[in-house]
Amino acid sequence: MTLSDGTGTAAAGLPAQSPPVDPAQTAAGHPRPDDLKGRRASRGGEAGESVKRNLVLVAVLVALIAIGAVTQPQLYSNSTWVWNNILSILQLASVIGVVTVGMTFVIIGGGIDLSVGAIVALAGVWATTVATQSYGAGGMVFTAITVAVAVGLINGLLISYGKLVPFIATLAMLVAARGLAAEISDKQTQMSESSLINGIAADKLLGIPLLVYILAVVAAVGWVLLNRTTFGRRTVAVGGNVEAARLAGINVKRHTMLLYGLSGLCCGIAAIMLTSQGTSAQAAMANLYELDAIAAAIIGGTLLSGGRGTIVGSLLGVIIFATITNLFAINGLSTEAQNMVKGGIIIAAVLVQQFRFKAVSQFLSRNKT
Amino acid sequence: MTAPEAGVATTGHDDVVLRLTDVVKTFPGVRALDGVQLEVRAGEVHCLLGQNGAGKSTLIKVLSGVHRPDSGTVEWLGGPITFANPQAAMKAGIATIYQELDxxxxxxxxxxxxxxxxxxxxxxxxxxxxxxxxxxxxxxxxxxxxxxxxxxxxxxxxxxxxxxxxxxxxxxARLLIMDEPSAVLAHDEVENLFRIIRELTAQGIAVVYISHRLEEIRTIGDRVTVLKDGRTTAADLPAAQTPTSELVSRMTGRSIEYVFPPRPDEPADRAELLAVEGLSRAGEFTDVSLSVAPGEIVGIAGLVGSGRSELLETIYGARRADAGTVTVAGRRLAGGDVGAAVRAGMGMAPEERKSQALLLGEPIYRNMTLSTFSQLARLGFTSSRREREAADRVAQSLDLRPGDVGRPVRTLSGGNQQKVVVGRWLLGDTRLLLLDEPTRGVDVGARAELYRVIRRLAADGVGVLLVSSEVPEVLGLADRVLVMREGRVIRTAPATELDEDTVLDLVMAGSLMEGAPV
Structure with a gap:
């Protein structure tokens, strides 16, 4: 009965709202303040939502650092030590960070890539064979990236034109690529003889490790790609509503394939970085990177069903994970306990995401009626 | 309001299982049920008739416990009752068989x-x-x-x-509600369905039967209740004897305001913009040929399931035709390629706005530029500023409310969401617009605005192909009308030569069985 009152008047009031009256009021009356209010409202909308979410992540990060400072006060007593600790956290985040940027695109585009760790291993192994190394550092980089992009495109081909479910296609690729990596390396660890490659992880520029620069560049390019290019717009459209994208004339299949190719590209870059870190490559390297990358993206606010996500959020997710690892390392705690905490954080992040989403949609539906 | 009362007055049997009196149900902006009377007796097949939007689906949902009425009474087996949820209705003995079987x-x-x-x-x-x-x-x-x-x-x-x-x-169950049960069935299966319904009613079970096919209603039905605009316009009509003309007249002449802008003069330009020849898709439509000239609005009338939407999507390339050709301005389109259709100047506002056309969480302007952001971009770099400006222009010309294009499209009303979808194609070089149910779920005020927009587009030389379940809409908006039934075009005529009764007669008349009383 309560409903009938409100909506009854709304229905009765409809003719009064018809066009000749209303636009005169809004458009001619006072356009300026209305427009201003609109702009502010729009900034507080979806974009504001992701900014708020990222601020929460920053707060979590600060809290984690505070825990570090409380538990290991002597480490935080000296500014050089603090700086070095931050650098080691960033270095820890660099390889997985690059992989996560690619993963973020794939997930926003409505897919998932379980084969990233395997692709990193395959690219690393292929780049460090005796034959490849004979072409020098350039040959190694070229090989790693070509192999990784090719494998990514095969994923994309299977998914978009072969109509395989992304989960299945990339799961199969995970198994196959690791197998091929083991075959190529004969299950041996292949040492990298290139001082240029090995120098990437060892060298610093202006006191900051090169690996951190690489992550920064990849993340920056990723941010621009997602937020400022037609490629990024297509990614959001395809992941947000694939049918709407298709009916708007977007070539969904080609774009889906390119997304997995992009993920492959990031894996190729990560393969070089990881090979450099260990001055070697082997079939078992980058183990479970897919889980770390997916978890970081999810914590960063990327919607697993696609259509929403940010590079900054994913990056914060990676750094939070690296900080936890660092926190456990400086306190001399086991990796087992660390994994349990990480698992708990993933669940907490998803729960928070759901609650907030529910609250927002409730708010909106309440406003509508 | 006099008709239903007369209907209720003539029946006072004690074998009445269900009686609805003055049932009202409103949704924001719509009065879906506006005083419905319905009386169903044990062991009868009670047919419910009405055009799209007459309130049939809402009525079913009230009966099956999905919606609760705002006012009015529902009496079940002699006592008033409200169902808290579908399970409660089921327990009480009311079962519903939906068109999409659950x-x-x-x-x-x-x-x-x-x-x-x-x-x-x-x-x-x-x-x-x-x-x-x-x-x-x-x-x-x-x-x-x-x-x-x-x-x-x-x-x-x-x-x-x-x-x-x-x-x-x-x-x-003591009452079985069947929503267009024959729509999914082949010819001989319908006979079988009728045999089963007769057996059920012989056991004293009441059936509420909803169908658009008059001949079925005559064959299986006992009594007919007709709805129009959420009101009962006729109750207790004998299904077999009531003349078709009377049934149709009870359903038509809807009081919902269809405010159509004045029809322009016959456009001079009669060159062919869209030519469809012999288009077929197995099980959907057969051998459809049609043409649309620049500035012409061509309407397709037909029931749900007559192949209208499928036809539109095939012309657009979202489905691949089994046979036939689609030609736009003399150039033949490759089948099954939406991109090619869009490049040729086609645009479509699909039937399901939310699931087929919009990114609900994205801002209005990004939804408007979904098919043009590449054109507005430079060297692959998008420009929010240019996109906002373009969207702002369209929003103003369509009188979009609220007019701030930065808001998520989710916050708009149905009518304004539809404006965003139509507006999307105003940004590009769209020469041919395909509209599938453009006013579904749109309130009266926004409807009139959309009609004006469509007419204005046509005046600017855009060809429009329009599909609608609402016959008055097709007749009021289109220059030329195609009537479809079961995947075939059965009549093409200028809109001025057709009236609502004639079209309804055409789309509903004996689709499955011949030899009906007229």
């Missing part, structure tokens, strides 16, 4: 029949007993040959319908 495809027949109320012993499902009971019920329906352990997805549409009915019987 079966779990991967479960067996027996599991579907007893879904949610499986016979149990000590927490374990009594599978053998359940199968035996299912066979019993299927026997009652004359289909004891359906194996109770077969997975439902292996059954044909008719078989699935039987399973749905068996589920209703497993709840000891």
């Amino acid at each position: 079966l779990v495809e991967d479960l067996s027949v027996a599991e579907n029949v007893f879904l949610g109320h499986e016979p149990r012993r000590a927490g374990f499902v009594r599978r053998k007993y359940m199968a035996a009971r299912t066979t019993e019920i299927l026997d009652r329906l004359g289909h004891g040959e359906i194996p109770p352990r077969r997975a439902v997805h292996r059954l044909q549409a008719a078989g699935k319908q039987i399973v749905s009915m068996a589920r209703a019987l497993s709840h000891e």
Whole structure:
């Protein structure tokens, strides 16, 4: 009965709202303040939502650092030590960070890539064979990236034109690529003889490790790609509503394939970085990177069903994970306990995401009626 | 309001199982039910007739416990009742069989029949007993040959319908509501359905039967209630004897305001913009040929399931035709390629706005530029500023409210969301606009605005191909009208030569069975 009152008047009031009256009021009356209010409202909308979410992540990060400072006060007593600790956290985040940027695109585009760790291993192994190394550092980089992009495109081909479910296609690729990596390396660890490659992880520029620069560049390019290019717009459209994208004339299949190719590209870059870190490559390297990358993206606010996500959020997710690892390392705690905490954080992040989403949609539906 | 009262007055039998009096149900901006009277007796087939938007679906939902009425009374088996939820209605003995059957495809027949109320012993499902009971019920329906352990997805549409009915019987239903049950069935299966319905009614079960096919109503129905604009316009009409003209006249002349802008003069330019020849898709439409000239609005009238939407999507390239050609301005389009259609200057506002056209969480302007952001970009770099400006212009010309294009499209009303979808194609070089149910779920005020927008587009030389279930809309908006029935175009005429009654007659008349009384 309560409903009938409100909506009854709304229905009765409809003719009064018809066009000749209303636009005169809004458009001619006072356009300026209305427009201003609109702009502010729009900034507080979806974009504001992701900014708020990222601020929460920053707060979590600060809290984690505070825990570090409380538990290991002597480490935080000296500014050089603090700086070095931050650098080691960033270095820890660099390889997985690059992989996560690619993963973020794939997930926003409505897919998932379980084969990233395997692709990193395959690219690393292929780049460090005796034959490849004979072409020098350039040959190694070229090989790693070509192999990784090719494998990514095969994923994309299977998914978009072969109509395989992304989960299945990339799961199969995970198994196959690791197998091929083991075959190529004969299950041996292949040492990298290139001082240029090995120098990437060892060298610093202006006191900051090169690996951190690489992550920064990849993340920056990723941010621009997602937020400022037609490629990024297509990614959001395809992941947000694939049918709407298709009916708007977007070539969904080609774009889906390119997304997995992009993920492959990031894996190729990560393969070089990881090979450099260990001055070697082997079939078992980058183990479970897919889980770390997916978890970081999810914590960063990327919607697993696609259509929403940010590079900054994913990056914060990676750094939070690296900080936890660092926190456990400086306190001399086991990796087992660390994994349990990480698992708990993933669940907490998803729960928070759901609650907030529910609250927002409730708010909106309440406003509508 | 006098007609229903007269109807109710003539019946006062004590075998009435269901009686609705002055039932009202409103949704924001729409009065879906506005005083419905309905009376159903045990053992009868009571037919519900009305155009799209007349309130049939809302009425079903009230009866099956999905919606609660705002006012009015529902009496069930002699006492007033309100159903808290669909389960409560089911328990009380009212079962609904929806057009899209709500079966779990991967479960067996027996599991579907007893879904949610499986016979149990000590927490374990009594599978053998359940199968035996299912066979019993299927026997009652004359289909004891359906194996109770077969997975439902292996059954044909008719078989699935039987399973749905068996589920209703497993709840000891006393009233069965069937929403267009014949729509999914082939010719001979309909006869079988009627045989089953007769057996059920012989057992005293009441059936509320909804169909657009008048001949079916004459064959199976006992009495007819007609709805229009959420009101009962006729009750207790004898199904077999009432002349078609009377039924149709009770459904038409809707009081909802259709405010159409004045029709322009015949456009001078009669060159062909769109030419469709011999287009066919198995099971959807056959050998359809049509043309649209620049500045012309061509309307397609037909029932849901007549192949209208499928035709539109095939022309647009979202489906691949089995045969036939689509030519735009002299250039033949490759089949099954939306991109090619868009490049040729086509645009479409699909039937399901939310699931087929919009990114609900994205801002209005990004939804408007969804098909043009590449053109507005430079060297692959998008420009929010240029996109906002372009969207702002369109929003103003369409009188979009609220006009701030930065807001998420989710916050807009249905009518304004539709404006965003139509506005999308105003940004590009769209020469031909395909509109599928452009005013579905749109309130009266926004409807009139959309009509004006469509007319203005046509005046600017855009060709429009319009599909709508609402006959007055097609007649009021289009220059030329194609009437479709069962995948074929059965009549093409200038809109001024057709009226609502004629079109309704054409789309509803004896689609499955011939030889009906007129």
